[in-house]
Amino acid sequence: MFSNKKFIASLAIAASLTGAGFVATNQVAPQIFAAQEVGAEPVNDYIANQGIQPVSIQFREGTFDQWIPYENGVGKPEGIVIHETATPGATAENEVSYFNNNWPTIQTYVHAFVDATSIINIHSADYGVWGAGPTANAKYIQVELCEVNTGDEFARSVANDAYYAAFRLHQYGLPVEYGKTIVSHDQTSRMYGETNHTDPTGYFAKWGYSMEEFVALVQKYYNQMDSSNTNSGSTNNNGSTGTGTNNGGVSSNASEGTVKVNNSGSFAVPLVAFSNNGSMSKSNRGLANNSDWYTDQSKDYNGHKYYRVSTNEWVMDTYAQFTAK
Known part of the structure; x- marks a missing residue:
């Protein structure tokens, strides 16, 4: 074949x-x-x-x-x-x-x-x-x-x-x-x-x-x-980018720069994903400790800021130090 x-x-x-x-x-x-x-x-x-x-x-x-x-x-x-x-x-x-x-x-x-x-x-x-x-x-x-x-x-x-x-x-x-x-x-x-x-x-x-x-x-x-496109710029699990508000009270905004990630409690930094309705789920992948990642978007969700490091993979501010471009 x-x-x-x-x-x-x-x-x-x-x-x-x-x-x-x-x-x-x-x-x-x-x-x-x-x-x-x-x-x-x-x-x-x-x-x-x-x-x-x-x-x-x-x-x-x-x-x-x-x-x-x-x-x-x-x-x-x-x-x-x-x-x-x-x-x-x-x-x-x-x-x-x-x-x-x-x-x-x-x-x-x-x-x-x-x-x-x-x-x-x-x-x-x-x-x-x-x-x-x-x-x-x-x-x-x-x-x-x-x-x-x-x-x-x-x-x-x-x-x-x-x-x-x-x-x-x-x-x-x-x-x-x-x-x-x-x-x-x-x-x-x-x-x-x-x-x-x-x-x-x-x-x-x-x-x-x-x-x-x-x-x-x-x-x-x-x-x-x-x-x-009535909510242009909202970020969803398809990886679209911009500014706006998703369902579920998740606000999205542009935040271009780098994040240095570290998780003192594990060998890897956890990642999450967001669905179209604004809910969050855990990713099955993680980032290496003490590594730097480009980010172009951030989300505010349940009192934390999340930085986008892949199409729909985000790292929480608890594990990330952001430096603006």
Whole structure:
């Protein structure tokens, strides 16, 4: 199932890793949707006319243990790269399992995988991954679209993929700009010359689809996020940032700087997470004692201040000494 997995160069700090590039896509004949699925409708029209809605994003902690700042700093991506997996029939769950088990060997990792029924995020988008060559890795969030078997599945999968891209661009305050903030792996290969991959161009063409149509769908979801953003800036478990107030009386505010953490009662500093309704839960991870962490947000909750050190991981002021940037 995974014999044709791609090798992709790592971030600049791991640029010495090399390998043979697998060209994920080639020129292929367009796949005509079955009449019972879409008829003669363009994919975006089919999504709208069938009332297809993107699924919720699942946020999980993957096994990738490289916490690498983007070239502009932690939490400062410049856009998103759209990939496709080149593994026909493999689901997002299959891909997540494969990459979590094999990234040290294949030297490849991305932020999220998407198929017709799921969006699974496995690494904080505040940090870079190894997906498209050193230059692109230092700039972009990266998402892989799984190959599906039917036209209806394709429509649902690109709706999910476009929603994820829109969510991330909206989260980081980036506009939808084709070729700048939203690019294909094909485009990064041509822009930087560090990989020879052409995805998802060929796979899209198989279904009579294009990056231009995909970007239009991203823009649609992005606009919907603008119109529904009645509490812009509140911080939730998706990692969006800004100022405002969440449910449950949790106030959020900008606090850029560093925190030096220490827990005198244990070998590690505990972390917590906050849900959309403002409730707090313990994380299964911790920070090393006497380590320094970049933070860009703080929360006031039940008489304590919490500093954000990852997408939705926060350290309490009891264990943290904050220094403003």
